[in-house]
Amino acid sequence: MREILTPFVLALLVTYLINPLISFFENKGYRRRALVAFLYLIAGSGLTLAASQVIPKISHEIPELQASLPQRLQSLKMVTFKTIEKNAKRLPNSKKIIPMLDTKIQEAAGWLLASLPDVASGIASFFSLLILVPFVAFFFLTDGPLIFEWLLRVCPGRHVEKILHVYCAINETLGSYLRALIIECSLIGALTAAGLWWIDLDYWLVLGLLTGLSGFIPYVGPVLVGMAAAGLALAQHGDLSAVLGVLAVFTGVQFIDNWILQPVIMSRSVNLHPAVLLFALMAGGKFFGFLGLILAAPVACIVKVTAQILLEYYMTETGLKKPPKLPLQQTLII
Amino acid sequence: MTIWNRLVRRIAVDPEFERRKKSLSQIPILQGLNATQLARVLSMLYHRTYQEGEAIFNEGEIGRALFIIETGKVALTKKDVQGRSQHLATLESGDFFGEMALLEEMPRSAAAVAREQSSLFLMYKSSLDAFVLVHPDIGALISSALAKLMSGRVRMLSEKLSSTEQNGKTP
Numbered sequence: 001m002r003e004i005l006t007p008f009v010l011a012l013l014v015t016y017l018i019n020p021l022i023s024f025f026e027n028k029g030y031r032r033r034a035l036v037a038f039l040y041l042i043a044g045s046g047l048t049l050a051a052s053q054v055i056p057k058i059s060h061e062i063p064e065l066q067a068s069l070p071q072r073l074q075s076l077k078m079v080t081f082k083t084i085e086k087n088a089k090r091l092p093n094s095k096k097i098i099p100m101l102d103t104k105i106q107e108a109a110g111w112l113l114a115s116l117p118d119v120a121s122g123i124a125s126f127f128s129l130l131i132l133v134p135f136v137a138f139f140f141l142t143d144g145p146l147i148f149e150w151l152l153r154v155c156p157g158r159h160v161e162k163i164l165h166v167y168c169a170i171n172e173t174l175g176s177y178l179r180a181l182i183i184e185c186s187l188i189g190a191l192t193a194a195g196l197w198w199i200d201l202d203y204w205l206v207l208g209l210l211t212g213l214s215g216f217i218p219y220v221g222p223v224l225v226g227m228a229a230a231g232l233a234l235a236q237h238g239d240l241s242a243v244l245g246v247l248a249v250f251t252g253v254q255f256i257d258n259w260i261l262q263p264v265i266m267s268r269s270v271n272l273h274p275a276v277l278l279f280a281l282m283a284g285g286k287f288f289g290f291l292g293l294i295l296a297a298p299v300a301c302i303v304k305v306t307a308q309i310l311l312e313y314y315m316t317e318t319g320l321k322k323p324p325k326l327p328l329q330q331t332l333i334i
Numbered sequence: 335m336t337i338w339n340r341l342v343r344r345i346a347v348d349p350e351f352e353r354r355k356k357s358l359s360q361i362p363i364l365q366g367l368n369a370t371q372l373a374r375v376l377s378m379l380y381h382r383t384y385q386e387g388e389a390i391f392n393e394g395e396i397g398r399a400l401f402i403i404e405t406g407k408v409a410l411t412k413k414d415v416q417g418r419s420q421h422l423a424t425l426e427s428g429d430f431f432g433e434m435a436l437l438e439e440m441p442r443s444a445a446a447v448a449r450e451q452s453s454l455f456l457m458y459k460s461s462l463d464a465f466v467l468v469h470p471d472i473g474a475l476i477s478s479a480l481a482k483l484m485s486g487r488v489r490m491l492s493e494k495l496s497s498t499e500q501n502g503k504t505p
Contacts, residue, residue: 026348027377029355034346152380157388157448160456161398164380168460316396 011136072235185215195249384448397435406452
């Protein structure tokens with residue numbers, strides 16, 4: 001189910017991002033289908049050009065990481081053992097800890113090496129998505145308004161205003177949330193990549209890209225990538241100052257995100273309480289896995305907006321909430 | 335016009351858009367707008383065809399949209415104190431109704447039913463509110479036209495009230 005849903009959900013995301021541009025030109029009197037086809041032609045050419053530059057760099061880094069992983073894990077092991085030996089007096093069970101850690105590190109190395117081919121197959125399925133998602137998005141873009149017109153046509157006339165109310169509110173909230181999120185994630189990814197490059201960490205581009213993508217999973221994503229980057233820094237440089245450097249970069253980027261990017265970019269999107277967002281993330285992760293984590297925040301936005309509107313209708317229709325009255329006694333009729 | 339231009343026009347230009355824009359230009363509250371502004375207004379409108387006898391809205395429901403008749407006829411009715419439906423007016427192509435919903439989210443003061451198959455544009459309040467923020471110039475023209483219309487109606491009502499009072503005083 002998850003595999004089937006993924007391309008459709010991603011296509012919806014792409015549609016939301018591209019639709020304002022298509023609508024802009026459609027409102028100048030051009031046919032929607034012609035505009036989408038033209039945009040695909042331009043975007044296809046541009047993406048092919050960009051991919052020809054970025055993919056060789058990334059595909060070069062992954063085998064390099066696979067080749068250097070045993071050596072890096074060895075140096076990570078040495079650093080950890082040295083630290084434990086230095087503090088042996090303070091740690092009464094240090095002699096037991098070293099062999100236990102050794103076994104665990106060997107197990108982790110084996111698991112990592114074994115899972116790298118899975119990463120490669122993941123990249124292959126990513127490329128199949130790269131074809132499937134634009135294909136589905138093409139139909140969403142060209143026929144999306146027709147689907148909505150059909151919905152308006154089949155719903156009873158007296159409910160059209162309610163449908164429009166919910167549609168407008170969801171459209172506005174979701175659209176602004178997704179557009180803001182894309183901009184925010186791109187900036188976070190770029191800032192992290194620049195910071196990691198500055199502290200001379202290998203694979204800064206891959207880590208920057210991962211940090212940008214992880215921004216779609218609030219709170220959890222950047223923490224996981226940060227931990228991975230800290231481990232890589234310890235393995236590469238062999239001392240804790242490198243880890244502190246990584247921590248400084250991630251903390252700095254999070255600071256910029258929380259204090260500058262979010263207030264400026266995300267201010268127009270729906271304000272979800274952190275507790276509600278965390279609950280949505282946990283429920284999404286539990287029932288739909290990784291896809292659920294990505295969709296948790298936008299689905300929570302939709303549920304919040306729809307619930308607010310339906311509650312308002314319920315309260316007005318049952319008389320629990322009285323419609324506002326104009327101060328007629330103050331109105332002078334001339 | 336060269337063959338190339340004709341071909342591009344045939345493939346890229348939407349004739350339905352031009353037709354709808356032309357029918358909008360006949361609406362009194364949109365008559366002050368130029369072609370570009372009309373195209374922008376069209377972008378925020380929704381469209382629906384109502385069948386003969388289909389309810390568009392009922393009296394007492396909270397209104398959130400203005401309806402513009404592109405084609406067809408719409409009857410406006412209001413219930414009297416005994417609850418009987420009284421016919422107020424029949425509106426035709428180019429007319430609009432429900433404009434009070436754009437100013438205040440209050441219960442509808444009358445019901446609207448399609449008299450025949452009618453094609454209607456819906457100007458939704460929240461779409462108009464968002465639109466006005468982006469295009470204040472068009473928003474000002476629409477608001478001004480609406481204000482003039484409402485002012486005219488208030489004037490007409492007060493004249494009617496005054497003449498009713500005078501008739502009532504006449505022995």
